[in-house]
Every structure is written in C-alpha cells, then in structure tokens.
Amino acid sequence: MNSEIRARFRIDRQDFRLAVDLTLPGRGVSALFGHSGSGKTTCLRAMAGLERAADGYFAIGDEVWQDESRGLFMPPHRRSLGVVFQEASLFPHLSVRRNMQYGQQRAAGSPGFALSEIGELLGIGHLLERMPNQLSGGERQRVAIARALLAAPKILLMDEPLAALDLKRKLEILPYLERLHRELALPVIYVSHAPDEVARLADHLVLLDQGRAVASGPLNDVLTRIDLPPAFADDAGVVIETCVAEHEADDLTRLEFSGGRIYVSRRVEAVGAPLRCRIHARDVSLTLLPQVNSSILNCVGATVVDLAPTAVPGHVLVRLTVGAQPLLAGITRRSAERLALRPGLTLRAQIKAVALLG
Amino acid sequence: MESADLSAVWLTLKLATTVTTLLLVFGTPIAWWLARTRSPLKGIVGAVVALPLVLPPTVLGFYLLVVMGPHGPIGRFTEALGLGLLPFTFPGLVIASVFYSLPFVVQPIQNAFEAIGDRPLEVAATLRASPWDAFWSVAVPLARPGFLSGAILGFAHTVGEFGIVLMIGGNIPDKTRVVSVLIYDHVEALEYTQAHWLAGGMVAFSFLVLLGLYTFNPARQKAL
Numbered sequence: 001m002n003s004e005i006r007a008r009f010r011i012d013r014q015d016f017r018l019a020v021d022l023t024l025p026g027r028g029v030s031a032l033f034g035h036s037g038s039g040k041t042t043c044l045r046a047m048a049g050l051e052r053a054a055d056g057y058f059a060i061g062d063e064v065w066q067d068e069s070r071g072l073f074m075p076p077h078r079r080s081l082g083v084v085f086q087e088a089s090l091f092p093h094l095s096v097r098r099n100m101q102y103g104q105q106r107a108a109g110s111p112g113f114a115l116s117e118i119g120e121l122l123g124i125g126h127l128l129e130r131m132p133n134q135l136s137g138g139e140r141q142r143v144a145i146a147r148a149l150l151a152a153p154k155i156l157l158m159d160e161p162l163a164a165l166d167l168k169r170k171l172e173i174l175p176y177l178e179r180l181h182r183e184l185a186l187p188v189i190y191v192s193h194a195p196d197e198v199a200r201l202a203d204h205l206v207l208l209d210q211g212r213a214v215a216s217g218p219l220n221d222v223l224t225r226i227d228l229p230p231a232f233a234d235d236a237g238v239v240i241e242t243c244v245a246e247h248e249a250d251d252l253t254r255l256e257f258s259g260g261r262i263y264v265s266r267r268v269e270a271v272g273a274p275l276r277c278r279i280h281a282r283d284v285s286l287t288l289l290p291q292v293n294s295s296i297l298n299c300v301g302a303t304v305v306d307l308a309p310t311a312v313p314g315h316v317l318v319r320l321t322v323g324a325q326p327l328l329a330g331i332t333r334r335s336a337e338r339l340a341l342r343p344g345l346t347l348r349a350q351i352k353a354v355a356l357l358g
Numbered sequence: 359m360e361s362a363d364l365s366a367v368w369l370t371l372k373l374a375t376t377v378t379t380l381l382l383v384f385g386t387p388i389a390w391w392l393a394r395t396r397s398p399l400k401g402i403v404g405a406v407v408a409l410p411l412v413l414p415p416t417v418l419g420f421y422l423l424v425v426m427g428p429h430g431p432i433g434r435f436t437e438a439l440g441l442g443l444l445p446f447t448f449p450g451l452v453i454a455s456v457f458y459s460l461p462f463v464v465q466p467i468q469n470a471f472e473a474i475g476d477r478p479l480e481v482a483a484t485l486r487a488s489p490w491d492a493f494w495s496v497a498v499p500l501a502r503p504g505f506l507s508g509a510i511l512g513f514a515h516t517v518g519e520f521g522i523v524l525m526i527g528g529n530i531p532d533k534t535r536v537v538s539v540l541i542y543d544h545v546e547a548l549e550y551t552q553a554h555w556l557a558g559g560m561v562a563f564s565f566l567v568l569l570g571l572y573t574f575n576p577a578r579q580k581a582l
C-alpha cells in the first residue's frame with residue numbers, strides 16, 4: 001500500500017509566508033530543519049489541522065485530510081495523528097494514567113500495544129498514579145509522547161520536543177526516541193533547529209528557509225548538497241551509519257562502515273551495535289600523500305566528486321565518496337588549487353573529529 | 359425571629375439559588391464566547407455584560423419595569439402567553455436579579471477560560487476530542503476555580519441586592535420581600551432588635567462567603 005505523505009501548504013500573512021510542497025516517506029523520521037522563523041512549526045501545525053492554509057493539501061497514502069481545491073478540511077480531532085509539543089502540555093487535572101488514557105479512549109482504532117507496554121518502553125511505568133506537577137520535565141515529555149502514541153496515530157508530529165529541556169534531560173529522552181524509531185513502524189515528522197538531534201534521529205531531511213523548502217531528501221543526500229543557502233553552511237557535514245567492530249586494548253573502539261573504519265574513544269555499546277556518527281566538513285582535511293608520521297588516526301581513502309564555494313571567503317566545500325559513503329571536507333580555495341583537486345581524483349581524507357550520536 | 363423574618367430569609371435563599379443556577383447555565387456560554395472569540399462584537403458584548411457593575415440598580419430596575427410592564431414588549435409577550443405581568447412577582451424578581459448579577463458570574467468564569475489558553479484545547483483536539491468533548495473534559499475542569507468564584511459571588515451579590523428588588527419586586531410578604539428589604543422595613547418602623555438580627559446575619563454570611571472564597575481559592579485574592 002502506498003503510504004507516502006503529501007503536504008502542500010501556502011499561507012500568506014502580512015509578516016509571514018509559507019509555501020511548501022513536500023513528499024515525505026511513509027515510514028521513518030522526517031526532520032523539518034530550519035532556523036527560527038523558517039516556518040517549520042507552522043508547517044507542522046498545518047499538517048495537524050491546527051492551522052488552516054487557504055491553499056492546502058495533506059494526505060497520508062490514500063487518506064486525504066485536507067484538499068482545499070474541493071473544500072475538504074478535516075478538523076484535528078478527526079485526524080488519526082499524534083502531536084508532541086515543545087512543552088509537554090499534560091492536562092494538569094488528570095493523573096499520568098488518565099492523561100495517557102485520554103486519547104486512547106477516544107481513538108477509533110487500537111494502537112496495537114497496551115498502556116503498560118508503552119509505559120515500559122518510555123520508562124514511565126512507575127509514574128502512572130502521579131500528577132503531572134510531580135514529574136520532571138523529561139518525564140513529562142515522555143508521558144506526552146506515550147499519550148500521543150496511545151491514540152493510535154497514523155503519523156506522529158513532534159514540534160521541537162526536546163527544545164524546552166536542559167542537556168541532561170535531552171540525553172535522557174533521546175535513547176527513547178531512538179527506540180521508538182526502531183520499534184514502531186510509524187512515520188514521524190520531527191521539527192527541530194538542533195543539527196545534532198536531526199543527525200541522530202532523521203532518515204529524511206527537509207531544510208526550510210524563510211517559509212520555503214530549499215532541500216528535501218534522504219538525510220545524507222541533503223547533508224551533502226553543497227549548493228545550499230549560507231544559512232545552512234555552518235552545519236555542513238555528513239552522518240555515517242557505523243557498526244561497533246571491536247573494543248581494542250588501548251581504550252579505543254573501532255567502528256566500521258561501508259567505506260572504511262574509524263577509531264573513537266572506548267564506547268559502552270556492544271560489538272555489533274549500530275552507531276551513528278556525524279563528521280563536520282570543517283573537521284575533514286585532505287592530503288594526496290599516504291599518511292606518514294601523523295597524529296591523526298582516522299584517515300580514509302576518498303574520491304573527489306565535486307567542489308563548491310561556501311559562504312566563508314576563500315573557502316570551498318569538497319564532496320567526496322568513501323566507498324558508497326559520502327563525505328564533505330571544508331578547505332581553503334588555495335589548498336584546493338595547490339592539490340589540483342578535480343572530480344575523480346583519489347586522495348586521503350583525514351578526519352580530525354567525530355561526533356558520536358549515541 | 360418572627361415568621362415574617364424567617365419567610366424573608368427563606369425567600370432570599372430561594373431567589374439567590376435560582377439566580378445562581380440560571381447564571382451558571384446562561385453565563386457559561388457567554389463567558390466561553392467572550393474568552394475565545396476574535397469577533398469585533400466582543401467589546402460591545404463585554405461592555406453590556408459589565409454594565410450592572412457601574413449602573414445604579416434603580417436605572418436597571420426602571421428599564422426592566424418599563425420593558426416588562428403592560429406597555430413593554432416583554433410585558434405584551436407574557437400577557438399574550440397568558441402568564442400575566444412579571445413585575446412584582448417572584449419570576450420577575452429572578453429575571454431582574456439575573457441581569458443585575460450577570461457580570462459577577464460571567465467575569466470570573468471568563469477570566470478562568472482565558473487563563474487556560476489555546477494549548478490544552480489544541481492538545482485535546484489532537485487526542486480526538488471534539489470541541490464539545492474538550493469543553494467538558496478539559497476547559498470546565500481547568501476553569502473550576504472560576505466557576506466556584508462566579509457561583510459564590512453571584513449568590514452573595516443576589517442576597518445583597520436592594521434597589522432593584524424595590525423597583526421590580528416591591529415589598530410583598532412571601533413573594534418578593536427579601537431580607538434586605540425587610541431590614542429597611544424594620545428600621546423604618548424603629549424595630550431595631552429585628553433589624554439587628556437580620557443585619558448581623560447578613561454581615562456574618564458575607565464574611566463567611568469571602569472567607570471561603572479566599573481560603574479555597576487563594577488566586578482570587580489578587581483579583582479582588
């Protein structure tokens with residue numbers, strides 16, 4: 001069955017415009033990424049039906065929730081969706097259990113799991129009889145996620161669910177989000193302005209700038225586009241799906257991916273566990289010679305795909321492939337000329353830092 | 359206390375209970391509309407609801423007397439229905455009191471609805487609650503302090519009214535003679551002992567009402 005998500009919204013207000021036309025995959029996490037004012041939250045609210053675009057279309061597979069060309073607009077309460085807002089917004093007059101039951105009792109279908117199961121999955125099973133004001137921010141947000149899931153949604157919309165939390169709470173919730181991602185076959189639209197969250201969770205990425213979608217595609221395809229507006233250039237980099245290969249004796253862990261291996265400080269994950277890492281373009285340098293006598297441990301063979309100027313004067317962004325894995329390097333134009341970089345050239349990419357997303 | 363006094367106390371409580379109940383039924387939708395609407399009519403409706411706060415009761419009573427009298431539109435209507443005229447009857451007194459106490463019930467409830475904000479109702483909608491469902495399962499429970507304040511203030515204000523009772527109800531024993539009017543009668547007749555009983559009772563009643571309001575609903579202290 002076709003479960004593709006189609007979203008087209010045009011909103012024209014005095015101070016704000018949104019004009020997007022998106023096709024998103026029917027499973028996995030699609031991130032709407034952009035700076036504040038880019039329209040990502042408005043776009044999410046339009047999907048939920050909380051905001052009505054005069055010119056709008058929204059459908060999941062064959063189920064059309066909005067089609068203004070024939071005057072169709074389903075109000076939010078008739079849409080099978082779940083929304084998690086930035087603040088948990090639990091009903092303060094209801095216990096955790098009653099909050100979670102609120103949507104469950106009103107849902108047309110069954111979510112396919114019991115309240116106790118989702119409670120365990122999100123680590124809130126012991127909090128069911130508490131009132132919302134007795135919970136920490138992180139616990140509240142997990143209850144809000146469980147509440148949304150129990151209403152048997154066909155899609156989960158998350159509006160910066162971690163933005164109101166401090167780093168510690170964020171790190172507490174992220175593993176649960178990753179678990180949801182792995183264990184539920186539910187499409188998730190995830191709005192965020194935090195590159196790390198997006199790199200860690202997203203499969204599909206939409207970049208929004210001033211109410212327009214400037215790029216939309218699989219995570220690494222978008223991340224490795226080198227023609228994006230300057231607003232996104234600071235965050236240029238790629239995400240690599242690796243697998244923990246070995247914990248070595250000198251407290252380093254070897255990660256392997258399709259194009260090679262990288263070493264990082266010892267990890268807690270078991271051998272064989274998947275691990276995402278993010279490599280910033282600015283942390284990758286290029287050399288033509290085989291590496292000798294360098295302190296840089298991570299060095300992989302790479303082939304140049306193409307080059308593009310960046311917003312930083314005198315710098316270029318080089319797109320490479322390492323096996324099937326794309327990689328970006330941010331270097332000066334002078335270096336690019338000295339190395340005579342051109343598409344097809346093979347060289348060595350030195351990786352100075354790896355951000356581990358897990 | 360004499361039977362006339364007891365009868366007045368009973369009548370007063372009956373009036374206040376009836377008026378408070380009616381105000382909760384009719385005032386809640388008005389408060390909801392005022393709290394949620396973006397209509398340009400909001401200012402006008404809000405001002406009309408608040409009018410009794412500033413008008414002398416005699417002004418309100420005078421117009422109600424005219425409208426409900428034999429030549430007024432409501433008077434003609436009630437006579438055509440065979441109900442007779444409303445002034446100087448208990449139902450007439452109830453209608454006048456409903457108008458007079460309206461802002462005391464509508465405003466606390468409206469404030470409570472406004473304090474809830476959009477978010478809880480949006481959340482309810484994304485959890486499949488229709489607007490009607492969300493009103494009862496989210497808005498009303500969250501606005502409970504407002505309902506409590508509104509009910510108490512509406513009740514107490516109806517018990518305490520005087521001018522409008524004289525204008526519309528007159529002073530008919532067992533029908534429209536409430537405590538405040540009877541106190542006036544006692545004082546006119548120099549029956550200070552009876553007046554003391556009733557007036558002292560009113561002071562104690564009012565004090566207990568406000569004490570209850572402040573104790574159960576501390577947030578209200580700031581508003582008053």
